[in-house]
Amino acid sequence: MNRTSWGQLFVHNPMLVEIARFRRKYLSLRGTGLVTTVFFGAIYGLLLLMVIRFADNVEPAVVLYAELGLACFIAPAILHTAIAGEREKRTWDFLLVAPVTRAQIVVGKFIAAVQGIIAMAVLMLLPLGVTLLGQSARFQRETWGWDGYSRPTTGLYDTLLAVLLIATFAIMLCAMTLFFSARCKRSLMALGASLGAIVVAFALFPLLTLPLAEDSFEWKFWIELCNLFNPFVAVSHVLDRNPTYYEGAIPAAFYGWPQIGFYVLATIGFLAWAIKTVHWPDNEKKFIGGKRARG
Amino acid sequence: MLEVKGLSKDYGGLRAVDDVKFALQPGDVFGFIGSNGAGKTTTIRMLATLLEPTEGTASLNGCDILDDPMGVRRQIGYMPDFFGLYDDVKVWEYLDFFATIYSVPGRQRPKVIDDVLELTNLTGKKEAFVQTLSRGMQQRLCLARCLVHDPTLLLLDEPASGLDPRARAELKELIAELGRMGKIVIVSSHILPELAGFCNTVGIIERGELLAFGPVDQIVRQVQVARILEARILDRAGEAASMLCGVPSVASVAPIDEQKLRIEFHGSLDEQADLLSRLIATGFRVVDFRELEANLEDVFLKLTTGAVN
């Protein structure tokens, strides 16, 4: 990608005004915004209270898994209407006749959602920090206490790596939902497709396959390979770098940066595919585009 | 200026728009008339760069819709026949959103928004939420949205449908004002009287073909194959009728009542004068002899029922 088109998409993109619209839509005290603001405010408040109350018993992992779980449905929830919903509401044509490219439209919506994801990741640093402090207090007590036994603690680097991994995973989910939203006729179909893909790939499949890896040694490697990019598996390995004994077929070092790289690539792939898919105006007739006019 | 050069659109085997050609100058308000399914929306969507023409193209002030759609998009305001508005946004936020997309500089935006609100008579609704507006106001807001970037061509697809008479009158006034501002305005409708008042140019489309195009009065004249004359003769109207039947340029004569005759005539104005002299010279007592003014509605009905071609 050359510099001008990079600037066109990420700096001088008029569609970045979507950021303000997203904020008004999901983080405000009107209409849908009121519901989402109260809902996420409540979840965040509860998490924070729990972490502070039980500071020396809650592992950082709990906060990280909560964040990961939230991301799995926040991304589809805020983006499934992004394109399909505009087609349904017949507002889509207004964007297509505006002097912006299809790529600018998709990237504008994507960045608006990514801002939300980043905001969530930043907010989550607070409860995460509390658990880290609680953990080090506990570590000192247990190490110098009477039994000399201590549970393993999570390092700062590994925690931040997990935060980054979760954020890139959530960003990939945004790109994926945007792709389904561009593809599907109805926004509910886009929501179903996104949630379905997430549940099947990252919950059902590992739940069905991973227990098999325990039983059969021949399959172990392949099953782990199939779940290599599962963020829940990856986070568990990142947080537990030096387990007392490690039985995995794939070395623990393969969890962390490889997943982050994969999610970034998948994000780019989904975005490119979504942009290619945005051919249809409201009434699903193909409009000027492709070779003749890069519109 | 807008030049439409042989636009055609096929949907599978169906030719929805067939070789439509016309040109418009700044200030033209063009009434695009056709019954449902005639191809108005398809033509307008091609001009709006939303649909790819099967054949032909169009250009607006030198920008071709196929080669430079971005250049065209910067210059057009498009109002679809059916449209929606975003929920939970205020009127000014809605306009601000589109002004940003059209790259109106930030400093000018508040003034531009105030201007278009005033033009569309929505100033009092600036802080209102768009979903609380009436249908007529939403229509005007949509038009305001089309105007934030000061376009040279406005494409309004059936803008008056679903409006009450009052909202309709306001919309007409607004469209006429846009014409006076020097914009090219294309307004489509399947209801003729809606357009007759304020368009200076009309085009009649039927089954994808542009059957007639030009200034309103010219079209009316051009299409009138036979003019309709009405004569009122105090007595012996029947005799007069048989006499008139013998005149070569009279196509038919039909009595309306005891005194009135309806004469279908395709002679020149000279011949028309001769006809009257002849009636009087023969001794008929003529009290009224006039041409019935054909209006756009007649023209439309005549064209679309295939009386021409």
Ligand SMILES: Nc1ncnc2c1ncn2[C@@H]1O[C@H](COP(=O)(O)OP(=O)(O)O)[C@@H](O)[C@H]1O
């Ligand atoms: N997406 C489509 N696929 C197939 N045929 C279509 C499509 N859209 C419109 N048509 C047909 O094209 C013709 C013109 O339609 P349209 O331009 O919408 O007419 P109008 O706007 O004058 O009522 C109609 O016969 C319609 O059925």
Ligand SMILES: [Mg+2]
């Ligand atoms: Mg139509």
